[in-house]
Amino acid sequence: MNSASSDIFDAYDDDFNGLARDISSKLSHASTYEESHEKKLQELRRASQILTQAQDLIKQMDVEVRSETDPGTKKSMNEKVGEYRKTLAALRRDHDELVRSEEHAQLVDDPALEQRNRLMEANHRLERGSDRIRHAMEVAADAESTALEITDELNRNREMIEGIHARVHAVSGLTDQARRVIHGMSKREVQQKIILWFVGLILVGVVGGIIYLVAS
Numbered sequence: 001m002n003s004a005s006s007d008i009f010d011a012y013d014d015d016f017n018g019l020a021r022d023i024s025s026k027l028s029h030a031s032t033y034e035e036s037h038e039k040k041l042q043e044l045r046r047a048s049q050i051l052t053q054a055q056d057l058i059k060q061m062d063v064e065v066r067s068e069t070d071p072g073t074k075k076s077m078n079e080k081v082g083e084y085r086k087t088l089a090a091l092r093r094d095h096d097e098l099v100r101s102e103e104h105a106q107l108v109d110d111p112a113l114e115q116r117n118r119l120m121e122a123n124h125r126l127e128r129g130s131d132r133i134r135h136a137m138e139v140a141a142d143a144e145s146t147a148l149e150i151t152d153e154l155n156r157n158r159e160m161i162e163g164i165h166a167r168v169h170a171v172s173g174l175t176d177q178a179r180r181v182i183h184g185m186s187k188r189e190v191q192q193k194i195i196l197w198f199v200g201l202i203l204v205g206v207v208g209g210i211i212y213l214v215a216s
Contacts, residue, residue: 009064009077012057016084019054023047023091030098040102047095054088055134066148074149085138092131100124 030043061081068074 006073009061012061012064013080016054016057019050019057020087020091023050027094027098037102044095044099051092051095058084058088
C-alpha cells in the first residue's frame with residue numbers, strides 16, 4: 001500500500017465531506033430567504049463557489065487514486081470517489097433548481113427583468129453545456145483509471161508468467177542433467193557387465209586348465 005497516497009486521500013476525504021456539509025447549509029439558508037432576493041442569491045453564489053472547490057478536490061482525489069499501488073486500496077478509493085461524484089451532482093442539481101426558482105420569482109415581481117432572464121437562461125444553457133463537458137471529462141478520467149488498473153493487472157500477470165517460465169526452464173535443465181547422469185550410469189553398468197563376463201571367462205579357462213593338468 002502507498003501509505004503517503006492513502007494519507008493524502010484521507011485528508012481529501014475529510015475536506016470533501018466538510019465542503020458538502022457547507023454546500024448543504026448554504027442551500028438550506030438560501031431556501032429560507034423568501035422575501036430577500038439579494039440574500040438568497042448571495043447564499044447561492046457562495047454555494048456555487050464551494051461546488052467548484054469540491055469539483056477541484058475530486059480531481060485531486062483522482063490523482064491520488066491513480067498513484068495508489070495496492071489493488072484493494074485503489075478499488076476502495078475509486079468507490080469513494082464515485083459516491084462523491086454522485087453527492088456533488090445531487091448538490092449541483094439542488095443549487096441549479098434554487099437558482100431557476102429565484103430567477104422566476106424575480107421575473108414575476110418585476111416584468112422588466114424579462115430581458116435579463118433571457119440572458120440568464122442563455123447563460124444556464126452554457127453552464128449545462130459545461131456540465132456535459134465536465135461529465136465527459138469525468139467519464140474519461142474513470143476510463144483512464146480503469147485502463148491503468150487493467151494495465152497493472154496485465155503487468156502482474158506477465159511477471160507471474162515470466163517467473164513460471166523461468167522455473168519451467170530451470171526444471172527442464174535439471175531434467176536434462178538427470179538424463180545425462182542416468183545415461184552415464186547405464187553406460188558404466190554395461191561396461192562393468194562386460195568386464196565381469198570377461199573375468200568370468202578367464203576364470204573358467206584357468207580352472208579348466210588346472211583340471212586338465214591334474215587329470216593328466
